[in-house]
Amino acid sequence: MVKLSERQKHIMQWLHTSNSILPSGLMAQHFGVSVQTIRKDMNEMSDLGLVRRVHGGIRLPSDNDNLSFTNRELLHFAAKEHIAQQVAQALPPNSSIFLGIGTTPKQVAQALLDHSGLTVVTNNINVALILSRNPDIQVHLAGGLVRSSDEDTIGEVSTAFYRRFNIQYGIFGVGGISQHGRLLDFYAEEAHLNRAIIEHSQYCWLVADQHKYGRYAPVVSGQLSEIDRLFTDAVSTDLARLCHQYQVDVFHDTTHEFNQKE
CATH class of the missing domain: 1.10.10.10 (Winged helix-like DNA-binding domain superfamily/Winged helix DNA-binding domain)
Structure with a gap:
């Protein structure tokens, strides 16, 4: 830091x-x-x-500022660490996972470093570098156009790579969550990747700190109703209502709420 x-x-x-x-x-x-x-x-x-x-x-x-990866990593850092620890505790050993773009998935990778038997598919360069330190974790890194400001790969090559897999747990973040439960991203390429994660995962886990709710981004990548679990640091009344409406399990603080969607 x-x-x-x-x-x-x-x-x-x-x-x-x-x-x-x-x-x-x-x-x-x-x-x-x-x-x-x-x-x-x-x-x-x-x-x-x-x-x-x-x-x-x-x-x-502003919560609507789309900052570079390095700068975003400094924002709400403690919340992201907390979210990552929750994911690590919930994920079974020997799982196959997608880990999407962004700074929160990077923290998830840090928390998963000691997990054994993982198969990880990602386009997040930091995730690949972190988890490749553990020889018991198999890492598949998508090719494509490298975004230096976001430290990832994007484009049809990356999206097509994701579509080749049948994954148990898709773990990803978004640019924002609208008041109507839409999952939002800043660029179409990001949305395409998140769509591939949603469509090729048995269970979808969204990792998003509380500041993502109500944050604007122009591209719709999905709906909250497609998510099985939301891992966050705090939940507003409105977001809790949406999660209850769409039967999304919410993990936050030291407790979690089960809506029995799985």
């Missing part, structure tokens, strides 16, 4: 508390430093994807 200075940590806490734009002049006055020093802090935090620069100050990134 990135190491922030004590002042930068205080700025991040201030941003989360105020949930508004912080002017550079106000921060300089508060910390007793020059505006130039604060600008350096703002630039460093912006480069890490922790904040967004605006005229005269900074704000927290």
Whole structure:
């Protein structure tokens, strides 16, 4: 994880508390430093994807910002780790799995590193590198166009590769979940891959932190009704209602709710 200075940590806490734009002049006055020093802090935090620069100050990134892989990895990191641990506890040994694109599946891979007998199909380069460290895990990496900003492969080659498999557990994330239960992605290529996971898995497990609910993305990749289990860190009342409506098992915190869909 990135190491922030004590002042930068205080700025991040201030941003989360105020949930508004912080002017550079106000921060300089508060910390007793020059505006130039604060600008350096703002630039460093912006480069890490922790904040967004605006005229005269900074704000927290919007949930609708589609950030690079490295920057997204820093957002809601603890929640993603928690989700990954839940998946690792629920997944039986010797399973075959899809692991989709994104930062949460990468954390799932970390949590599964000591699992034995897994067969993993993925287009997530980080997932492949992590799980290939365990000689008892068989990893199939899809070819295709490499997206350097997302550290994965996409395109018809990748999607066709996925369609060659019959997998027990499809584990994937999405760009957002609409208020009507639509699963959303930012690009058609991402949606095609998630469709292949849904259609070629016996059970579909969605991994998504609470901030994905209500987040906009332009491409529909599926419906919540196609999901068997949702692994998350917290569930709003509206999302809980949708999951109950579509009989989706919800795993969050230290408890889970079974709707007996499987």
